[in-house]
Each structure stands twice: as structure tokens, then as C-alpha cells.
Amino acid sequence: MMNRLFACTFLLFCVGLAHAQSLIPAPPQLAAEAYLLLDAHTGQVLVEHNADKQVPPASLTKMMTAYIVSDEIEKGTIKEEDMVRISEKAWRKGGSKMFVKVGDRVPVIDLLRGVIVQSGNDASIALAEHVSGSEEVFAEVMNQQAELLGMKDTHFVNATGWPAEGHLTTARDLGILARALVADHPAHYKIYSEKYFSYAGINQPNRNRLLWRDPAVDGIKTGHTEEAGYCLVASAVKRGMRLIAVVLGTDSDEKRASETQKLLAYGFRYFQTHKVYSKDEVLQTERVWGGKESQVGISVEEDVFVTIPRGGEEDIKADLIIDGELEAPLTKGQPLGKVVVTLDGETVADVKAVAAEEVEQAGFFKRLWDAIKRFVMGLFG
Known part of the structure; x- marks a missing residue:
């Protein structure tokens, strides 16, 4: 449990309302080489x-x-x-x-x-x-x-x-x-x-x-x-x-x-640039083991823009994938996984997910208590 690599996927933004799909005609044919x-x-x-x-x-x-x-x-x-x-x-x-x-x-x-x-x-x-x-x-x-x-x-x-x-x-x-x-x-x-x-x-x-x-x-x-x-x-x-x-x-x-x-x-x-997330925007909080704080915010390392058909915001889905359980210490900006943005099932952006703040390592007894909890959770997980 402690060293396994896993991927927790969270739906961050997905609006499932029915709507008319954007109609995009074929692009113009130019008189150019x-x-x-x-x-x-x-x-x-x-x-x-x-x-x-x-x-x-x-x-x-x-x-x-x-x-x-x-x-x-x-x-x-x-x-x-x-x-x-x-x-x-x-x-x-x-x-x-x-x-x-x-x-x-x-x-x-x-x-x-x-x-x-x-x-x-x-x-x-x-x-x-x-x-x-x-x-x-x-x-x-x-x-x-x-x-x-x-x-x-x-x-x-x-x-x-x-x-x-x-x-x-x-x-x-x-x-x-x-x-x-x-x-x-x-x-x-x-x-x-x-x-x-x-x-x-x-x-x-x-x-x-x-x-x-x-x-x-x-x-x-x-x-x-x-x-x-x-x-x-x-x-x-x-x-x-x-x-x-x-x-x-x-x-x-x-x-x-x-x-x-x-x-x-x-x-x-027929198209628009859509800003999905801003840099340093906290998207989700995640459990941190062995830290002075038990939670850390997850953000993206840069603004996330995607190009979509005009009016197609409702088709955007973004998934946060964390690469393993998180252990302190963590530094601000440390890569922790990735955010994958899809449009109608096609990936349109794939960016690093990072720690939004620093999490210092806890003292001995806090780390020991977290280790016991992880062990017990592993037994019943």
C-alpha cells in the first residue's frame, strides 16, 4: 500500500446538459501553395x-x-x-x-x-x-x-x-x-x-x-x-x-x-479559446501522510487553455490523476500528477498537477501515528 503507484481520477469539470452540437463547416480552400x-x-x-x-x-x-x-x-x-x-x-x-x-x-x-x-x-x-x-x-x-x-x-x-x-x-x-x-x-x-x-x-x-x-x-x-x-x-x-x-x-x-x-x-x-484553469488555482485537496498538515491543495503549473468549437464549453471534461500516495515533505510547485482535459473524448490538454503549497514533515510521533493508520487502512482496503 505504502509504495504502490495508483491513479485517482476525479471529475473536476463536466457539465452533462444536453445541447445542440456545434456545427462547423469545412474550412475554406485557398488559392495558395x-x-x-x-x-x-x-x-x-x-x-x-x-x-x-x-x-x-x-x-x-x-x-x-x-x-x-x-x-x-x-x-x-x-x-x-x-x-x-x-x-x-x-x-x-x-x-x-x-x-x-x-x-x-x-x-x-x-x-x-x-x-x-x-x-x-x-x-x-x-x-x-x-x-x-x-x-x-x-x-x-x-x-x-x-x-x-x-x-x-x-x-x-x-x-x-x-x-x-x-x-x-x-x-x-x-x-x-x-x-x-x-x-x-x-x-x-x-x-x-x-x-x-x-x-x-x-x-x-x-x-x-x-x-x-x-x-x-x-x-x-x-x-x-x-x-x-x-x-x-x-x-x-x-x-x-x-x-x-x-x-x-x-x-x-x-x-x-x-x-x-x-x-x-x-x-x-467557428472556434474559441477557452481558459479551463488558472495557474495556482486550487482544484482539489489531497491527503498527505507524515506532514504537519494532513491536506495539500492541487493546482496546475500554468494557465490551461484549450481550443474548442464556439459554444462547446459543455463538452469539456477534466480529470485529475495523482501518481501515488502523497508523503511529506512537499515543496510548492512539486509535480504530483497531471490534469487531462478532454473534449468529446479526445485529449486537448495534458498538464502537470503540482502542490499548491509547501507541506513540512511532521515530528516523530505524528509520522508514527500516520504510519499506523496507513497500515490499518491497508489491511482493510
Whole structure:
């Protein structure tokens, strides 16, 4: 009894009222080579087509360039106000530009805006050289970061998205990167919603048309080359739900915007993000043996969100599974089991259940008395 592993399952939230099941039509078919729609809170993919097909990312590459720069700023290795000297390589690069000049000294934060808003190839190379010494070494850092984020089918060759052999990604990987941009660097993510950025007297608009069309859209990035077609990664928030749409390989600037709108409209119309539990919320109390306290609260280590059909809250069920009898001492946050959330019998979340507070070990006589009680209960259990 004392050392056996057992699973006690408790119904924490289950409403069994009869109701009409949510009707969800088939997702829209887009005129794009690949696309994906996901819930940014949960990572749940709602729509996908060719999501794992490797394609050239064009300037969507700059999402990773900006992510790494933001990461370096947060770590303190560089600062927003650092002055970056513009090299001839950065100045000479063709394509979209911030229009910096050779020898200019430009603040990191201005170059970051040049990357995000103006899609400047010159700004991207300048930042890559500032962070890593050269664009080639920076590309290695990009690939290392992609691996850390779980972008399994991505390989970067440069910091700009300039066409190069082997410079490839997927819609799924770009969705992962977009989630990371929003979650990991919220202060810099706000730059993605800026409609204009001026440098050297040149005022350039953000190429993301949806920033003008839909007030819910607050980012993220466009891309275009002849090989990649017209691409867009967009994010929008409505009623507490953030969606990320990735649309790759359309045939025009207008089409990438309109096709992305179709995905976002579908997601917001038929799905919702539902918060099941809050971090540190006590879900249940459990018996603790040999402790100064005989009970401990059970909570979850992080907020629990699930993506469900709109109006489908009544179909959610959550089970608490405790992995064995609990013995003091226990520390706050110590894993004790898990909470499994299901929707219509399908698991939609599986998170650690943890001790909500510390339970110190009791004195000798209290521990002895608990041991006797456990022994007796074992005899009659």
C-alpha cells in the first residue's frame, strides 16, 4: 500500500446538459501553395494544407532575424541604443531597403524597425553583422534557434530571405516562429503593427495590407520573390482569442491578403479559446501522510487553455490523476500528477498537477501515528 503507484481520477469539470452540437463547416480552400491556421494560445492547428511542404520563405525569413535580435537585446548582449556601422555589403544588397548608407551609424532599434516595417535587406544584414560578425555566422545562429523552437523542416542560408539553394521552411514552422514572436518578445512584437516607418526622410508603409483593413490584425510579416510567390504571416485578436494565419505561394499582393482574411474569418467564426484553469488555482485537496498538515491543495503549473468549437464549453471534461500516495515533505510547485482535459473524448490538454503549497514533515510521533493508520487502512482496503 505504502509504495504502490495508483491513479485517482476525479471529475473536476463536466457539465452533462444536453445541447445542440456545434456545427462547423469545412474550412475554406485557398488559392495558395500552402497554408495553416492555428490558435496562438494553445498551438492547436485549425486548418492546414501542405503545411509540411518545404518552400522558400522570401522575406518571412526576417521574422527569425528580428526574433534573434530581440532575444539578444533581452539577454543584454546588445542594446536598442547601440550604434551599428553600416557595411558596404549591407548597403549594396538589392531588393527592399531601409536606405541606409555605407558608414552610417544607426541605432539597433531603428534597424529593427527597418527589418520589420520596411522589410529592409540592408537593415537585416547590418543587424546580422552586428550580432554575429557576419551574415554567414548569423545564419548558423538562425538555424540553431529554429531547432530550439522545434522548427524541424527549416534551414536558413541568409538573414534576408534572398533566394539561395537550401533556404527553405514550411507553413507549420512559420506558425511556430510566429507564436514565439508574440509570446517571447511582446514589447518588440508591437512594432509589427506599425503602419509606417521613416528613415533618412523616406517614409515607407508596412506591406501588410491587413493592418489597414482589419483592426483585429496586429502583425506580422509579408514576403515575396518570384520563386516563393506572395506570402503573408498574419496574427489577429478577437474576443480574447489570438489566431495566426500562414499563407504561402499566392499569385499577387492582393491575393495573399484576401486569402489570409478567409482563414482568419473562419477561425474566429467557428472556434474559441477557452481558459479551463488558472495557474495556482486550487482544484482539489489531497491527503498527505507524515506532514504537519494532513491536506495539500492541487493546482496546475500554468494557465490551461484549450481550443474548442464556439459554444462547446459543455463538452469539456477534466480529470485529475495523482501518481501515488502523497508523503511529506512537499515543496510548492512539486509535480504530483497531471490534469487531462478532454473534449468529446479526445485529449486537448495534458498538464502537470503540482502542490499548491509547501507541506513540512511532521515530528516523530505524528509520522508514527500516520504510519499506523496507513497500515490499518491497508489491511482493510
